[in-house]
Amino acid sequence: MQNSDTIENQPIQSEDQTQIHQNWAKTITYSTSNVVTPTNVEEIQAILRNPENKHIKAQGTGHTFNNIADTTHDGVLISLQNFKDVQVDDETVTFGSGVTYSELIQYVDKAGRALPNVPSLPHINVVGSMITATHGSGFKQPLMVAHVVAFDIVLPSGDLKHFKKDEEEDFFYYIHSFGSLGIIYRMTMKIEPSFQVFKAIYQDLDWSFFDDRETQDKIFQSCDYLSFFTDWKERKMTSVWKATKFIKDEDCPKYEDTFFNAEHIKTEHIHPVRGRDPSPCVFVGAGSWREKIYHFFPDAPPSSGGDESHTEFFIPYNNFKEALDALYDIREHFIHLVQVSELRFVCADDIPLSPAKGQNVVGFHWTWFRKHDEIIQVLPIIEETLAKFNPLPHYGKLFGLNGDILQERLGDDLAKLRDLIRKHDPEQKLVNNFTRKYLNLRQD
Numbered sequence: 499m500q501n502s503d504t505i506e507n508q509p510i511q512s513e514d515q516t517q518i519h520q521n522w523a524k525t526i527t528y529s530t531s532n533v534v535t536p537t538n539v540e541e542i543q544a545i546l547r548n549p550e551n552k553h554i555k556a557q558g559t560g561h562t563f564n565n566i567a568d569t570t571h572d573g574v575l576i577s578l579q580n581f582k583d584v585q586v587d588d589e590t591v592t593f594g595s596g597v598t599y600s601e602l603i604q605y606v607d608k609a610g611r612a613l614p615n616v617p618s619l620p621h622i623n624v625v626g627s628m629i630t631a632t633h634g635s636g637f638k639q640p641l642m643v644a645h646v647v648a649f650d651i652v653l654p655s656g657d658l659k660h661f662k663k664d665e666e667e668d669f670f671y672y673i674h675s676f677g678s679l680g681i682i683y684r685m686t687m688k689i690e691p692s693f694q695v696f697k698a699i700y701q702d703l704d705w706s707f708f709d710d711r712e713t714q715d716k717i718f719q720s721c722d723y724l725s726f727f728t729d730w731k732e733r734k735m736t737s738v739w740k741a742t743k744f745i746k747d748e749d750c751p752k753y754e755d756t757f758f759n760a761e762h763i764k765t766e767h768i769h770p771v772r773g774r775d776p777s778p779c780v781f782v783g784a785g786s787w788r789e790k791i792y793h794f795f796p797d798a799p800p801s802s803g804g805d806e807s808h809t810e811f812f813i814p815y816n817n818f819k820e821a822l823d824a825l826y827d828i829r830e831h832f833i834h835l836v837q838v839s840e841l842r843f844v845c846a847d848d849i850p851l852s853p854a855k856g857q858n859v860v861g862f863h864w865t866w867f868r869k870h871d872e873i874i875q876v877l878p879i880i881e882e883t884l885a886k887f888n889p890l891p892h893y894g895k896l897f898g899l900n901g902d903i904l905q906e907r908l909g910d911d912l913a914k915l916r917d918l919i920r921k922h923d924p925e926q927k928l929v930n931n932f933t934r935k936y937l938n939l940r941q942d
């Protein structure tokens with residue numbers, strides 16, 4: 499079992515509480531409150547070329563739960579909030595790095611197109627989400643980053659580079675770099691024709707249905723976007739959120755009372771956390787993709803309103819039921835700390851450092867109460883229980899592990915990222931302690 503001291507996510511204490519800068523959930527205090535807001539690319543280049551700036555990081559919307567976005571020392575946090583241009587073409591959308599999913603959705607929808615998928619909330623910065631391998635859900639849905647086809651970056655040297663997916667072998671390394679290979683200021687991703695979505699929510703799905711692999715497949719493949727929630731109190735999904743795409747009104751799926759004996763909710767919506775006010779949550783029934791494919795409305799506080807912390811591990815789909823049972827068996831260690839867990843399928847890809855590289859996986863996610871010290875104690879127990887499945891963590895959430903374990907699980911991908919960082923950033927100005935730890939990168 500690992501020692502909790504090794505976990506690179508301890509809140510940093512600042513002596514002057516008026517000057518602190520924190521993540522969205524206020525669980526992490528960054529080492530600097532020096533946030534700069536360049537208005538053009540030349541200003542970003544100047545920041546990176548200034549020899550006085552020894553510790554630099556970009557920041558998105560701060561919806562991470564560890565120190566991945568921290569400068570470790572007093573330094574400079576570059577906010578891309580002024581980079582908001584969006585251009586929608588037939589097949590793609592190109593956007594500045596300050597853009598959130600909520601903003602992108604508006605532009606894309608207005609042009610009669612749709613994003614293929616969205617994470618559970620649209621409030622987050624799109625580029626920041628790509629860096630941590632963020633995903634949505636659905637048996638045909640890969641990571642969000644799989645839809646990226648081009649981006650523009652200011653390298654640590656201050657030089658500019660345009661990357662095209664089809665032309666650059668190392669394309670994804672510069673995104674899945676823990677933010678260490680430069681500041682991305684523009685990105686292009688694929689979009690598709692607009693569609694509608696039929697949403698249905700069922701309660702109390704018994705886990706025994708997953709004992710039979712064929713039934714498990716049927717459940718996972720029953721719709722386009724699928725989230726299971728459980729509070730671990732019983733061997734049940736407390737709720738199952740299903741969403742099915744359709745184009746023409748006549749193809750809208752029919753309402754079904756039950757789904758594998760689980761009953762449809764009797765209200766218009768519920769919150770994933772049992773008993774919480776459902777007003778931030780989307781409604782069941784049919785509607786445009788723009789108001790149905792995430793869980794939380796853009797203008798409402800998502801999830802538990804920031805009163806939370808998150809963890810997620812990706813387990814091979816083939817081991818889904820085994821992992822579910824193993825976690826249920828150790829639930830007494832974490833059940834008092836968890837508001838709800840969400841389980842989502844992520845489709846296999848061939849993307850370096852992806853938690854779904856080479857195999858379909860299920861993300862096992864915990865929305866914790868804000869009990870940082872207790873979570874840190876329980877993470878090694880969860881990690882040890884899941885170790886036989888070699889899970890990768892969600893890079894933006896709380897986890898323990900260490901560089902050797904990540905090296906074992908990521909192999910050549912991690913070594914290659916390390917080499918690229920050494921090549922582009924010998925002074926390690928974009929490298930923080932989080933990256934050093936998980937990449938086994940020495941500070942020379």
Ligand SMILES: Cc1cc2nc3c(=O)[nH]c(=O)nc-3n(C[C@H](O)[C@H](O)[C@H](O)COP(=O)(O)OP(=O)(O)OC[C@H]3O[C@@H](n4cnc5c(N)ncnc54)[C@H](O)[C@@H]3O)c2cc1C
Nearest residue numbers: 556558559560561617618623626629630632633677682894
């Ligand atoms: C309520 C809630 C719900 C969530 N739901 C999901 C979900 O459904 N699926 C999922 O997978 N995850 C989910 N997450 C996690 C979230 O998607 C990720 O943590 C995401 O990375 C947050 O992005 P951010 O910009 O807010 O984070 P930040 O901490 O601001 O940035 C993340 C990283 O990207 C780097 N970065 C940001 N912008 C740039 C740039 N322009 N150039 C270079 N580096 C940059 C930062 O330095 C940092 O290392 C959720 C989080 C919350 C709080």
